[in-house]
Amino acid sequence: MKNKIAQTIAVLILTTLILSSCLYYVKAEDSATKGENSVNNENTNQTSNSVNTLSLNEQKEQVEQELAKAEEQLTYVQEELSESIVQLQEMDDKIREYQKTLDQVNKEYQDLQQKVSESEAQLAEAQEKYDKKSNLLKKRLVAIYKHGETKYLDVLMNSRSIIDFVSKYYAVQRIAEMDAKTIEELKETKTNLEKINNELEEAKAQMKITKIEAEKQTVVLTNTRTVYENQKNSLSESEKQLNAQIETYKKQQEELENLIQYTINGSTYELKYSGGVMIWPTLESSYITSPYGSRLHPIQGVVKNHDGIDIGGKTGDPVYASADGIVIYSQFNTGGYGNMIMIDHGLNAEGVKIVTLYAHGDKLLKNVGDTVKQGDIIMEMGSTGNSTGPHVHFEVRKNGSHVDPKNYLSAN
Secondary structure, three states: OHHHHHHHHHHHHHHHHHHHHHHOOOOOOOOOOOOOOOOOOOOOOOOOOOOOHHHHHHHHHHHHHHHHHHHHHHHHHHHHOOHHHHHHHHHHHHHHHHHHHHHHHHHHHHHHHHHHHHHHHHHHHHHHHHHHHHHHHHHHHHHHHHHOOHHHHHHHHOOOOHHHHHHHHHHHHHHHHHHHHHHHHHHHHHHHHHHHHHHHHHHHHHHHHHHHHHHHHHHHHHHHHHHHHHHHHOOOHHHHHHHHHHHHHHHHHHHHHHHHHHHHHHOOOOOEOOOOOEOOOOOOOOOEEEOOOOEEOOOOOOOEEOOOEEEEOOOOOEEEOOOOEEEEEEEEEOOOOEEEEEEEEEEOOOOOEEEEEEEEEEEEOOOOOOEEOOOOEEEEEEOOOOOOOOEEEEEEEEOOEEEOHHHOEOOO
């Protein structure tokens, strides 16, 4: 009778054990409320000097004269260029665009290759873990099938004391919990395996498409270059010299833009752009001699959109930091901008990096890494690089792309 009672108690304990192991994995997660950090944007106050009506009229006339000269230069440049050079340069622009597209496609292909390699490594590692746990679980299930549940009862019933019974009870409970955990881990691993495998197949499919696009772009680029070289050889000696000048200038412009992008992307300062109005980057009596988007003619035959504004003045005039930030570039640039400074002002409310650029300085007064405040003198105005007279070339960049600086400067 006592044995039957003991067996009944053992069965009840085992039942409780199984139920508790099943409930072991039911979890509830409390969601935490995230607080938002408030950012106070400070408005920048600036004082402006009063300017009489006569000086404003003089400035207006001077600007109109500068623009008239630019239009005359455009006519002169167009008359100087032969039709052969114009056609050749248009073809050269296409070649550069094809090369840019090809470089981008090749980069995408390399990124996909890297992704495929990483996915294959993850897949192999996940598969190994899955196989290992699966084999262990299979062995456990086979053992349970052979011996049945009475094995657990035998273990409990053969206890020598109540302490030994409790110890074995918790040991059996731990085994059951580990089995249940193994099953859950196997489910998660299998789901992860399927996800990685799907991503791998998508990446491989995209690689095929990208490879075809790269091959197509390569053929177009090669054929266009062949036509270009044949036409270039048919130019007269004077045309060849002018064409070489134009090619050199274009290369310099590409290198300059690459340098600007590299500098901006390489800046890892954690700054916040406070917004508000940027101050005029030089003396208030100065004026814009070449607006944003206007056409420039650095050498014969080249017409290029202006990435910033040119502000005229005298050699030695102060150039101010338009907003708070950190200097990320300060040296002479051989690509045409001469002495150049770039300032990282940080990320705005939309997460866009704001950078300003100041070029053609006579003397640099700040170094890379210097922290500057709005209004600090960062360089002296000059005419270094490709320049026809003292001025400061001022740019505003959003995530590397140039925008009209007037949208950031005060109305004054």
